[in-house]
Amino acid sequence: xxxxxxxxxxxxxARPKIAWPEGKKxxxxxxxxxxxxxxxPPRNPKRPGWPRPAPDVTGYAQRDYGxxxxxxxxxxxxxxxxxxxxxxxNVAMCxxxxxxxxxxxxxxxxxxxxxxxxxxxxxEMDEAQERAVIEDSIRTVEAATGQRIRGYLAPALTHTTRxxxxxxxxxxxxxxxxxxxxxxxxxxxxxxxxxxxxYSLEVNDVITYGQLAxxxxxxxxxxxxxxxxxxxxxxxxxxxxxxxxxxxxxSQPHRLRAFETALAHIRAHGDxxxxxxxxxxxxxxxDHYWDAIQDDLDDKGLKTGxxxxxxxxxx
Numbered sequence: 001x002x003x004x005x006x007x008x009x010x011x012x013x014a015r016p017k018i019a020w021p022e023g024k025k026x027x028x029x030x031x032x033x034x035x036x037x038x039x040x041p042p043r044n045p046k047r048p049g050w051p052r053p054a055p056d057v058t059g060y061a062q063r064d065y066g067x068x069x070x071x072x073x074x075x076x077x078x079x080x081x082x083x084x085x086x087x088x089x090n091v092a093m094c095x096x097x098x099x100x101x102x103x104x105x106x107x108x109x110x111x112x113x114x115x116x117x118x119x120x121x122x123x124e125m126d127e128a129q130e131r132a133v134i135e136d137s138i139r140t141v142e143a144a145t146g147q148r149i150r151g152y153l154a155p156a157l158t159h160t161t162r163x164x165x166x167x168x169x170x171x172x173x174x175x176x177x178x179x180x181x182x183x184x185x186x187x188x189x190x191x192x193x194x195x196x197x198x199y200s201l202e203v204n205d206v207i208t209y210g211q212l213a214x215x216x217x218x219x220x221x222x223x224x225x226x227x228x229x230x231x232x233x234x235x236x237x238x239x240x241x242x243x244x245x246x247x248x249x250x251s252q253p254h255r256l257r258a259f260e261t262a263l264a265h266i267r268a269h270g271d272x273x274x275x276x277x278x279x280x281x282x283x284x285x286x287d288h289y290w291d292a293i294q295d296d297l298d299d300k301g302l303k304t305g306x307x308x309x310x311x312x313x314x315x
Contacts (some may be wrong), residue, residue, distance in 0.1 A: 018237050074251045
């Protein structure tokens with residue numbers, strides 16, 4: 001296997017131009033991950049629930065800090081900069097911490113599915129189980145918030161070969177599980193119009209703080225440089241910047257002020273930036289550019305055919 005055939009190749013600089021509303025150059029969205037990690041989760045044969053032997057009191061407590069303290073601090077910071085979130089939600093949080101969900105909904109934030117628990121992986125699920133997770137996500141979030149979710153980020157970034165086809169079948173508009181581009185791009189699925197939404201690992205605080213142990217001020221500088229470059233490129237065709245966040249990391253007292261300097265820098269370019277939710281960005285591309293992108297691929301002879309993960313099933 002050389003290519004899972006998830007999307008067609010189309011060079012960044014030679015595509016149909018994307019224009020954001022009001023002529024904005026860059027679409028900016030924030031993705032707070034509101035998650036629940038079970039103290040002693042069921043064992044998955046392909047991946048342990050915790051890096052250390054379970055039950056992991058330290059790991060659990062660190063993540064619980066995000067739900068008890070960090071999310072409230074992050075919401076207040078985003079309020080100060082008049083920014084909404086698109087919440088990557090472990091939907092069990094609607095039962096465990098409904099106060100957080102209510103506070104986000106009152107602010108007009110979007111919700112999208114990040115599975116039920118971040119310790120329940122998609123690996124080894126059969127189709128019925130995976131459908132149950134998707135249907136539970138739709139039903140639970142709608143009951144708690146009135147929203148019909150349109151986005152999906154697989155729990156702990158774990159998938160099966162059918163995941164993308166299934167979420168497209170259930171009329172999801174975007175997936176955050178692919179990291180191949182700085183513009184929304186079509187994903188090959190059997191049905192629907194599913195987009196790959198830019199969701200960066202490079203500026204994800206799990207990577208910058210959790211793996212790279214960045215200084216908070218260096219992280220703020222990375223965010224500013226990421227933004228400046230994407231804004232410049234957006235002069236030619238609209239780009240997207242996402243900052244994925246985890247409140248147990250970014251909302252630590254010694255880190256928050258540095259993060260807010262990055263938000264202030266981005267906010268200062270408000271005449272050039274569309275501050276949106278992921279659903280709004282996906283809806284704009286689906287409504288205005290889906291056909292143009294597909295026609296462009298046809299004209300260039302770049303379409304390879306098939307659907308997502310076709311190559312994975314080849315002998």
